[in-house]
Amino acid sequence: xxxxxxxxxxxxxxxxxxxxxxxxxxxxxxxxxxxxxxxxxxxxxxxxxxxxxxxxxxxxxxxxxxxxxxxxxxxxxxxxxxxxxxxxxxxxxxxxxxxxxxxxxxxxxxxxxxxxxxxxx
Amino acid sequence: xxxxxxxxxxxxxxxxxxxxxxxxxxxxxxxxxxxxxxxxxxxxxxxxxxxxxxxxxxxxxxxxxxxxxxxxxxxxxxxxxxxxxxxxxxxxxxxxxxxxxxxxxxxxxxxxxxxxxxxxxxxxxxxxxxxxxxxxxxxxxxxxxxxxxxxxxxxxxxxxxxxxxxxxxxxxxxxxxxxxxxxxxxxxxxxxxxxxxxxxxxxxxxxxxxxxxxxxxxxxxxxxxxxxxxxxxxxxxxxxxxxxxxxxxxxxxxxxxxxxxxxxxxxxxxxxxxxxxxxxxxxxxxxxxxxxxxxxxxxxxxxxxxxxxxxxxxxxxxxxxxxxxxxxxxxxxxxxxxxxxxxxxxxxxxxxxxxxxxxxxxxxxxxxxxxxxxxxxxxxxxxxxxxxxxxxxxx
Numbered sequence: 001x002x003x004x005x006x007x008x009x010x011x012x013x014x015x016x017x018x019x020x021x022x023x024x025x026x027x028x029x030x031x032x033x034x035x036x037x038x039x040x041x042x043x044x045x046x047x048x049x050x051x052x053x054x055x056x057x058x059x060x061x062x063x064x065x066x067x068x069x070x071x072x073x074x075x076x077x078x079x080x081x082x083x084x085x086x087x088x089x090x091x092x093x094x095x096x097x098x099x100x101x102x103x104x105x106x107x108x109x110x111x112x113x114x115x116x117x118x119x120x121x
Numbered sequence: 122x123x124x125x126x127x128x129x130x131x132x133x134x135x136x137x138x139x140x141x142x143x144x145x146x147x148x149x150x151x152x153x154x155x156x157x158x159x160x161x162x163x164x165x166x167x168x169x170x171x172x173x174x175x176x177x178x179x180x181x182x183x184x185x186x187x188x189x190x191x192x193x194x195x196x197x198x199x200x201x202x203x204x205x206x207x208x209x210x211x212x213x214x215x216x217x218x219x220x221x222x223x224x225x226x227x228x229x230x231x232x233x234x235x236x237x238x239x240x241x242x243x244x245x246x247x248x249x250x251x252x253x254x255x256x257x258x259x260x261x262x263x264x265x266x267x268x269x270x271x272x273x274x275x276x277x278x279x280x281x282x283x284x285x286x287x288x289x290x291x292x293x294x295x296x297x298x299x300x301x302x303x304x305x306x307x308x309x310x311x312x313x314x315x316x317x318x319x320x321x322x323x324x325x326x327x328x329x330x331x332x333x334x335x336x337x338x339x340x341x342x343x344x345x346x347x348x349x350x351x352x353x354x355x356x357x358x359x360x361x362x363x364x365x366x367x368x369x370x371x372x373x374x375x376x377x378x379x380x381x382x383x384x385x386x387x388x389x390x391x392x393x394x395x396x397x398x399x400x401x402x403x404x405x406x407x408x409x410x411x412x413x414x415x416x417x418x419x420x421x422x423x424x425x426x427x428x429x430x431x432x433x434x435x436x437x438x439x440x441x442x443x444x445x446x447x448x449x450x451x452x453x454x455x456x457x458x459x460x461x462x463x464x465x466x467x468x469x470x471x472x473x474x475x476x477x478x479x480x481x482x483x484x485x486x487x488x489x490x491x492x493x494x495x496x497x498x499x500x501x502x503x504x505x506x507x508x509x510x511x512x513x514x515x516x
Contacts, residue, residue: 109192109198113192
């Protein structure tokens, strides 16, 4: 697992640099939440909402691939913006618990304004 | 006496007036004017005067203000949910954060709407007969508002909000309450003005408040609430689902910090504990779950007790929460009924719902105790006993 997470971080950074430019991925992690959700998340610097919007499909595909490699089914893939700005600070692929399927991912609108939904299964 | 909304009059997309049907009799001062018609047209402001003058407490005109996270698609979904389901007529207003470039607010800002977007969203809300309020309830402006630059900026921003047809602005700072007198928008005094006594309510009314949101710390102090309702002519509003600690020692400091962190006026060095107060608050409750029961939340079923003392305006807290959570809360409070873990409805702190289960059904009747409670907890012990009956840890 350790290797897959490190590889995933590196791969994401490389792909984003290839697509956009000088993007930095300081940290990637696999997480488990109290509600039952699990996921893969990567912290980012240098990425903006416009970049995500333009390369939505490609970024989502890379995240899905990394997510699967660490054993997380990417049911809900999203970017989180720094509130009130266009800076994207986290990319996440999440395997959802029953509650979050409804509460977090169940609305037609993005669940919160700082969340940019890239893919919803 | 009962009053029913009959028809909404519009000019283009803007609601200009409403027809109300009045059933049964009228107090004499209004009798001559309205008795013959039994159906009359009143502007809302006049209707409010009518209520005040006649001191009608049983009118079915309760108003619920719901949070809006800020993005347009969320507003559409909230309004769609309201319109799709019967029994949500009380939902009359939404509120969302303003621009952090102007000032921060009591909650984290997840969206920074520009004036054009506020205008667009307000227009949409009005098309659906929903009022739009903008929250600007920072508790610390660092003195900026008292500089000429600050004065001009706030004046300009209020003027732009007014041009955008915004219905009300929620502020905490008394200076801004006064500044808003120059605009026709409603001045809504925030819960962060900590209005907890008739005297303080009167101060704010005299400064220009149209609505006063009382300090949640007095949500269960019925004699005080009654006295505030009596002391002022403006609307008195309570927040129903805030789960903050009763008489929290961190409250003022937490909101001051939040006000800075949600604005451009940030601390100069990075904070070693940006969520210090929140972490303390959670830890206290984990160690002493009775504090969850003592928090001044109001069950959906108990809203009627507040209506009975003349409070008709209720606010749901939670503008940093997800759209679907907001919609579920809106339904529970509109229907005055909820089955399950009460912590599911509380805005803050939401994470406790994963640790504790508070059986809402078992809380039935507790309001009778709280209505008359002297709040001397060490002598009473009611909430300690109740906690044992209604609260369980989730395995």
